[in-house]
Each structure stands twice: as C-alpha cells, then as structure tokens.
Amino acid sequence: MKILIVGSGGREHALVWKISQSKRVDKIFAAPGNPGMNSLAEIVDIKPTSIIELADFAQTEKIDLTVVGPEQPLALGIVDEFNSHNLKIFGPTQKAAMIETSKSFAKEFMRKNNIPTPAFKTFNSSVDALDHVRAASFPLVIKADGLAAGKGVFICQKKSEAEAGIKEIMLEGKFGKSGERVVIEEFLAGQEMSFMVISDGKRIMPLATSMDYKKALDNDKGPNTGGMGAISPAPQLSRDLFNTIMKSIIEPTITGLKFENKKYKGVLYAGLMITREGPKVLEFNSRFGDPETQVVLMRLKSDLVDVLEGSADENLFEVNVDWDKNVSGCVVLAAKGYPAKYGKGQKIQGLERAKVMGLEVFHAGTAQVKNSLVSAGGRVLNICASAPTLKETMDKIYNGISFIAFDDMTFRRDIGWSRR
Numbered sequence: 001m002k003i004l005i006v007g008s009g010g011r012e013h014a015l016v017w018k019i020s021q022s023k024r025v026d027k028i029f030a031a032p033g034n035p036g037m038n039s040l041a042e043i044v045d046i047k048p049t050s051i052i053e054l055a056d057f058a059q060t061e062k063i064d065l066t067v068v069g070p071e072q073p074l075a076l077g078i079v080d081e082f083n084s085h086n087l088k089i090f091g092p093t094q095k096a097a098m099i100e101t102s103k104s105f106a107k108e109f110m111r112k113n114n115i116p117t118p119a120f121k122t123f124n125s126s127v128d129a130l131d132h133v134r135a136a137s138f139p140l141v142i143k144a145d146g147l148a149a150g151k152g153v154f155i156c157q158k159k160s161e162a163e164a165g166i167k168e169i170m171l172e173g174k175f176g177k178s179g180e181r182v183v184i185e186e187f188l189a190g191q192e193m194s195f196m197v198i199s200d201g202k203r204i205m206p207l208a209t210s211m212d213y214k215k216a217l218d219n220d221k222g223p224n225t226g227g228m229g230a231i232s233p234a235p236q237l238s239r240d241l242f243n244t245i246m247k248s249i250i251e252p253t254i255t256g257l258k259f260e261n262k263k264y265k266g267v268l269y270a271g272l273m274i275t276r277e278g279p280k281v282l283e284f285n286s287r288f289g290d291p292e293t294q295v296v297l298m299r300l301k302s303d304l305v306d307v308l309e310g311s312a313d314e315n316l317f318e319v320n321v322d323w324d325k326n327v328s329g330c331v332v333l334a335a336k337g338y339p340a341k342y343g344k345g346q347k348i349q350g351l352e353r354a355k356v357m358g359l360e361v362f363h364a365g366t367a368q369v370k371n372s373l374v375s376a377g378g379r380v381l382n383i384c385a386s387a388p389t390l391k392e393t394m395d396k397i398y399n400g401i402s403f404i405a406f407d408d409m410t411f412r413r414d415i416g417w418s419r420r
C-alpha cells in the first residue's frame with residue numbers, strides 16, 4: 001500500500017513511525033513532513049491547506065490511503081475533495097468537522113442532544129456580547145466561534161477582561177472571520193482530560209486513554225499551549241468514568257451527527273472537564289491530539305493502517321486492537337518564549353545519544369539547514385518512552401533529555417510527576 005500523511009508536526013511524525021511498522025505498507029509520503037521523517041517517508045513539498053494539489057498528488061501517485069493530521073485541511077473540506085475523486089482518506093467531511101470548526105454549532109448540537117457542556121450563549125454582535133458581560137457573574141469564558149489555533153479562548157476573572165476579550169475578537173478582528181461570532185460560557189472548575197475515539201460513522205473504537213499538560217510552565221502555571229507533554233494511560237480515569245464518558249458524551253455525539261446527516265468518520269477528540277457533577281465537554285476536535293497521539297501510538301500493538309482504513313471503509317467492526325500494558329510518556333522540548341514569540345534556527349545536538357538510550361524522538365518543529373538540524377517552531381521535539389511504570393518511563397525520558405541541547409531549549413520538568 002501507498003500512504004500519504006498530511007501535516008508536519010510531532011503527531012504526524014508519530015503517525016508515520018507507526019504506519020511504517022505495518023506489513024501492508026510499501027511506501028509512505030509526507031506532505032510537507034519534517035526532517036525526522038526522512039528515513040521513513042518521502043517528503044512532498046505541498047502545504048496541508050493546498051487540498052486540490054494534495055488530491056492531484058494522491059491521484060497521480062495512486063495513494064491507497066491518506067491520513068490527515070491537522071484541522072485546517074479538514075475545515076477546508078479535504079475529505080470531500082478526496083471523496084469526489086474516489087480517493088480513500090481518513091477523517092471527517094467538512095460538514096462533520098463543524099463539531100470542531102464552529103463552537104456555536106458544537107454548543108447548539110450538545111444542547112439539542114443533552115450532552116453535558118457548560119451553560120452558554122452565542123452572540124453575533126459585539127454590542128449584545130458587551131451588554132451580556134456587563135450584567136454577568138464572573139469568572140466566565142469567551143470563545144471565538146471558529147478556528148483560532150488554540151488562541152481564541154479568553155478566561156475572564158472580571159468585567160474589564162471580558163470587555164477587552166470581546167473587543168479583540170469581534171472589533172479588532174484578531175482571528176478574522178473566526179471571530180465574527182462568539183460563545184460566552186460558564187467557567188468550570190475541575191480536572192481536565194482528553195478522550196479520543198475513532199469512528200466509522202456508526203461504530204466507536206476508544207483509543208487508549210491519555211492526558212496532556214496544556215500549561216507552559218511547571219505546576220500548571222503560565223499560558224495555555226498546544227500541549228507540553230502527555231502520558232498514557234490517563235491515571236485518573238476509572239472504569240466508571242470511562243463508561244460515563246462513552247454513554248453520556250461520545251455515543252450521543254456520533255449518533256446525533258449521523259442523524260443530522262453529518263456522519264462522523266475519523267478521530268473524535270473530546271476535551272473534557274471532570275466536575276463534581278460529572279464530565280462536561282469544553283470542546284471537540286475532529287483530529288488526533290498532539291502530543292496525546294504520540295503516547296497513544298507508543299502503546300498500540302495492532303496495525304494502525306487496519307484501524308484507519310476500517311474507519312474510512314466503514315467496517316471498523318472487523319478490526320480489533322491490542323494495547324501495550326506499559327505506561328508511555330512524552331515531554332515536549334520547546335523554544336523559549338513559546339507559546340508567544342520565540343526564536344528559530346538554533347542548532348540541535350544529542351539526538352543520536354537519546355535514541356541509543358531507547359527513546360523515541362519525534363520531530364515537531366525542526367529544519368535541516370546544510371548538515372545541521374535546527375529548531376524551526378515553538379514546539380521543537382517530542383521525547384517519548386514507555387516502561388512498566390510511570391516513574392521508570394519519566395526517569396528514562398528526563399535522563400535522555402539531559403543529553404539533548406539547543407540554545408533557548410525549555411521544557412516542563414513535571415510531566416507525569418504529580419501522579420507518579
């Protein structure tokens with residue numbers, strides 16, 4: 001089989017790595033890929049948002065299955081484009097991906113289907129939104145309706161912050177069209193958790209549980225990021241909680257979308273808050289989490305291609321998966337300043353040593369400049385390992401990291417820690 005992976009981050013490197021282990025796969029292409037994938041995949045110079053070019057490429061190369069990493073191509077309708085050319089692709093259609101791409105759609109959908117989520121109101125006008133927050137109780141949360149690269153959420157402790165947030169999103173147009181509408185919702189306290197399943201539109205296959213560490217700094221301090229690390233399994237997820245999430249959130253979502261003629265195929269990722277009243281949905285993503293995917297795939301013993309194809313072909317019932325009992329972990333090495341401004345082009349050293357020590361090193365934001373590997377993004381590298389216990393896993397990772405260096409390298413030192 002020939003497989004095309006769309007994307008260039010650590011999540012996509014992990015997908016390439018896992019898919020390369022499939023006996024069914026002869027060749028992998030990655031568009032636009034990254035230097036870490038060089039030995040496993042042929043790099044193709046097409047942007048993830050160039051969906052027509054990608055479909056042309058898949059047709060010319062006779063690609064058997066395309067796997068999409070990031071959300072932007074899904075929002076642009078890459079799956080619809082491929083379907084219209086009879087090209088097999090893993091992921092939801094543009095309509096089904098609205099569960100991620102429009103927060104107001106997702107919230108209305110949850111209200112209609114009795115899926116637990118914070119109380120909310122949607123506003124199309126800044127005047128109405130400002131009126132609402134002037135009379136509201138705090139804290140509250142303001143969200144740009146559309147995709148905003150994880151930056152469109154404002155947690156506001158007081159009126160002045162809410163007013164500033166609405167101005168930034170709706171009046172200054174910081175997120176363009178994504179900010180023409182806002183959702184204002186109740187603030188929830190509790191423990192955050194992510195939950196990923198794969199669906200073929202009808203059947204649901206839960207992935208191994210995982211949790212990510214969203215804040216930039218140790219002890220969950222600092223700004224939100226795409227994720228600074230992850231572990232699998234999620235330690236706080238009991239069997240009861242797992243069943244509640246499946247019954248009250250995941251099953252009604254897949255069934256409800258099918259009912260609305262938005263059959264959901266691909267990964268459904270629920271960002272949850274575990275409150276005293278039970279789990280509630282903060283957001284849905286229509287794609288694999290990053291870096292959650294890295295730790296989940298480290299534990300997958302079965303052929304990932306069977307799973308992805310089962311979803312695309314709508315025969316997931318024929319696929320069984322086995323998970324390794326080991327605990328897996330991932331620490332993100334980032335460039336100082338991330339998620340705000342950061343530098344690039346710093347020479348990276350020590351990766352070979354880390355690999356010899358048995359670590360998996362996934363590239364997230366790197367570039368090859370002449371003979372040197374350099375940093376080229378906010379999240380630069382993902383250092384991953386698995387071992388029988390969380391403590392052994394994290395010790396192995398942090399030991400390996402001590403041999404890796406680039407100027408301005410920064411990382412959290414407490415991934416997995418509070419629950420060891």
Ligand code: AMP
Nearest residue numbers: 118141153185186187188214271282283
């Ligand atoms: P979202 O993109 O909607 O998941 O929001 C990004 C982050 O903001 C989440 O991971 C939470 O940490 C936080 N957040 C979002 N909505 C709420 C809420 N209603 N209450 C508390 N925290 C929230």
Ligand code: GLY
Nearest residue numbers: 226227289290291
């Ligand atoms: N790690 C969070 C996300 O992928 O959205």
